[in-house]
Amino acid sequence: xxxxxxxxxxxxxxxxxxxxxxxxxxxxxxxxxxxxxxxxxxxxxxxxxxxxxxxxxxxxxxxxxxxxxxxxxxxxxxxxxxxxxxxxxxxxxxxxxxxxxxxxxxxxxxxxxxxxxxxxxxxxxxxxxxxxxxxxxxxxxxxxxxxxxxxxxxxxxxxxxxxxxxxxxxxxxxxxxxxxxxxxxxxxxxxxxxxxxxxxxxxxxxxxxxxxxxxxxxxxxxxx
Numbered sequence: 001x002x003x004x005x006x007x008x009x010x011x012x013x014x015x016x017x018x019x020x021x022x023x024x025x026x027x028x029x030x031x032x033x034x035x036x037x038x039x040x041x042x043x044x045x046x047x048x049x050x051x052x053x054x055x056x057x058x059x060x061x062x063x064x065x066x067x068x069x070x071x072x073x074x075x076x077x078x079x080x081x082x083x084x085x086x087x088x089x090x091x092x093x094x095x096x097x098x099x100x101x102x103x104x105x106x107x108x109x110x111x112x113x114x115x116x117x118x119x120x121x122x123x124x125x126x127x128x129x130x131x132x133x134x135x136x137x138x139x140x141x142x143x144x145x146x147x148x149x150x151x152x153x154x155x156x157x158x159x160x161x162x163x164x165x166x167x168x169x170x171x172x173x174x175x176x177x178x179x180x181x182x183x184x185x186x187x188x189x190x191x192x193x194x195x196x197x198x199x200x201x202x203x204x205x206x207x208x209x210x211x212x213x214x215x216x217x218x219x220x221x222x223x224x
Contacts, residue, residue, distance in 0.1 A: 001025045005068045007054030007084045008075030009033075009040045012100060016074055021046050028063040030054040055083040057091055065092045074100040082114055089115035139216045145206070152180075152206055158221040159199035169193035176208035177215055 001024045006017045009031030020027050021044060028048040031037040037051045052059035054073065065071065071088040073081035081099040088094040101107050101121040110119035143152040157163060163171050168191060173179065179191050183202035189195065197203075207215050217223075 002069040003064065003067055004028070004070045004072060005030065005060070005063045005065060005088075007071065007073045008080070008100075009036050009049070010074075010076060012074045012076075013072075014040060014044065016072060017044055017047055028068075030059060030063050055080055055087070057087055060084075060087060060092065065094060068092075068094050070094070070096045070098065072098040072100075074098075076102060078102050078106045078110075082109065082116070085117075086115035089117075139212070139219070142204075150176075150206055150208055151212065152204065153212070153215070154202055154204050155216065155219045157197055157199055157201045157203060157219050160221050161197075161199075161219050162222070163197045163218050164199055166197060167193065168195045168197065171197070171218065173218070174207070174211035174214045176211045178206045180204050180206055 003026045004020055005028045006013050006020070007030045009017075009029045013029060013031075017027050017029050027044075027046070028050055029040055029044070030050045030052060031040055032051070032053045034051060037049050040047065041049045048063070050059060050063040052062065054060060054075065065088060068088075071084065071094050073084035075081055075084070078101060081101075085097040085099050088097050096117050097115055098118045098120065099110055099116045101110055101119055104121055104123045107119065107121050107124070110116045139153050139155040141151045141153050145151065168179070181204040182189050182191055182195065182197070183204070184198065203219055205215060
């Protein structure tokens, strides 16, 4: 499992750390507020809590940055997250850095030459997610991938959907869509060319944002 340093112990940071701990990763959390650090230590007993600023090299060293696989900078200030990633990459050579973008207007600067491998624009991701959920009927977005360009989605096949009664290979799926599974009567079945799609099948797919509407049309009820 990976060794991860999370900089910023607020609601976002503590949630990230909790998920990573549950997955078995080693986690150190850097938190500058003494009260916040004490609270984290009580709630996340498996994490190493380091009191200090993640923008200081000495603090990152105390958090174990020289042996870290990933540094995730998720503090509430963009300038903090940029400095953390720059230090992690250029001073300590951390293999992977992830930064939270707080203000979408600053997204342009979160680039590789600033030490950022992955930039998560929370406002942009949320806006697109809300827009998709409003426009895609019964389709549910389970996971965002590659900065929101792709999504893992799930939808039950409507009894009147265009795909009902067709073999999988007969359906003209969008180019940037991959069906990864079908759940039928509670069982996961293999997606092979001869599978016939039935009403109420739960289809799991990885879909590019440009193809979401077309997949929703194939699996959903015909437009009235």
